Amino acid sequence: MNVENPSSALEVTQALIRCPSITPEEGGALDLMESLLKPLGFNCHRLLFSCSDTYDVDNLYARLGTAGPVFGYGGHTDVVPIGDADAWTVNPFAGAVVDGKLIGRGAVDMKGSIGAFVAALTRFINSRSSFDGSISLIITGDEEGIGINGTTKVLDWMTDKGERMDVCLVGEPTSNDKLGDMIKIGRRGSVNFNLRVRGIQGHTAYPQLARNPVHPLVAMLHNLLAEPLDSGTEHFPPSSLQVTTVDVGNAATNVIPAQAQANFNVRFNDLYSSEQVEAWVRERLSRAGFDYNLTVRVSGESFICPPGPFSDLISSSVKTVTGLEAVLGTTGGTSDARFIKDYATVAEFGLLNDTAHKVDEYCTLQELDDLSRIYQSMLEGYFKV
Template sequence: MKIDPVKFTQDLIRCPSVTPLDAGALDVLQSALEGLGFVCTRLPFSEEGADDVDNLYARFGDAAPNFCFAGHTDVVPVGSKDGWRSDPFAGEITDGILYGRGASDMKGAIAAFVAAVSDFLEGHREIKGSISFLITGDEEGPAVNGTIKMLKWLEENGEKLDYCLVGEPTNPGKIGDMAKIGRRGSLNTTLTVVGTQGHVAYPHLADNPIPRLVKMLDILQSHTLDEGTEHFQPSNLEVVTIDVGNTASNVIPAEAVAKFNIRFNNLQTDQGLQDWIRAVCDSVGGTYRLEMKASGDAFLTPPGRLSILISDAVRKVTGETVELSTTGGTSDARFIKNHCPVSEFGLVNKTMHKVDECVSLHDLELLTKIYREILGDFFKG
């Protein structure tokens, strides 16, 4: 069965799968994969305090090595539909450009990989290994009922991944610009400094928390965490908001709150950063509260077989030399890295999460060819 990546992208876009809704997207994918001979398993998960999410694991073959393609069919909200040139879930094509929510992030990449697999399997039904899909409906959401639980299910059921390619849109300008071989970690912090409310004319009867908060932030912000590494840019701390909730000019507030985020490389650890933040706050003194939560660890898949497969395929198809990068935000690769080598390569990311998100038909064709080359090289011999 031959899969057309353009039509398949349209079919997926026409399922309005805004997190946590599936809206039939996994049905479309499962039907195509079963038609190619994959054994499909739906993995719905639920957890108190989070939305129920449906997921899909599909595998062709039962031998090692298992080459897995990971991704997500859920998409972010469209915002105001009035700002779109056409219905964001219509999948319309104008002048060689396919528009729709999820076109680049990442229904287009899923369609390209399915099309590449369909082409590859036409002449390679007896492969020495397996091809699998790990597709979640919870990547754009809280990510608690998706990839994490799927990976646990794989372990419990004897399913091992040997290599994983994630189809996130990694290219800033054109297909072949960039692949991700790692990601920085992310630590979100809320710092609340506690004082005593009072009249500004009687400061000795109050305790202003703002100067202590400012001093803490100054020490934290001015400290150089590291200089970066060969594969990572320097870790950075960014203050995103400072609030006291005070509308009066003659009142010293009782509390002052700041929120900041640290994006850190593999020279840092979540726990190490938390210990440093507490030490800084202790050095300033006073009463304070800290809420800290890491949304992902820093990780690196050192250049090796997987990055060579991507680089060689990109060079064959486009003539470009792909940059192996760790820039950008987090992705579900942060969970997969605990199970096997993982890298990311997909479409151009210029329009992801934006109004009029789109992908060129030419880029879909190029990505399909690149994925096809990766499969051919991986299973060669």
């Protein structure tokens, strides 16, 4: 797939949207990226990673230059499924422009950011004969999936090869109401819990001959919800526990069930590690005085890259282009920044997030162009050219 004008964020993003790269399918998106980066002088490495019991994932690492400092960009070309195709007003993989909006799956999350960055790169590189330092990109096909064969393994590969980044911009959609109103310098951690309580099945008319597991489950959930984990920190909102399911699987009105279960998720700030969150949960569950089984799955730890030169660079670029004073935040879900922060100073900045994963996902053409100009300003400011 050819892009006639790679310095146009719109044309690059349209071409990416036209690649049906639903996780874990590559869909031609990484092939397109290579075709755009190689003419700029990037050395490209396609990295296919495998693991038992999971799907294979194709990834791309590209680098221009050999010296430091190294400006990194992290992104993903994979997208979530389209859902009900009939609910879309356009073909979700056509990259259609309607009334000043680019509509398509991935327009916001996050092919728009990648398109804006590649266009900014093209203009930056073509406008000068050289610059002091290097630029590298990590583009994965597994951010919207289970995240096993994607960014984490690319980072391991980089370590083995002696590759590094000093800073890394992750292009997730971070803006809330206007482009540039938020830069994310950290993320909350996330832990998922499955709580099971076993009882003895019996007739509701003879409760003395049974043991109802629903009652202690309700008591345990009450203990979890009765008091908050904390009231927040300087850069984080309060930690949050949200019950997502309560299940008994009992269709009869006169049967005491044998088992009851609940799922809940905790999004936690920098006051906790996942182990401390689990300890907090178990202490409150034990207050009910009943036996239980708890399964714990950690999605990521909380982290923050404190405000400094990199966040200042992004903020100044945002203000130059939009006039806005960006807020430094940590809201939202997890992203691959949780992996990259162990290798480089990381911050996230991208388009508005309000249509991500929705039917008729879109960004405006003005937002896309402004984002690309912000990214170019960042490159110019970082390399002081």
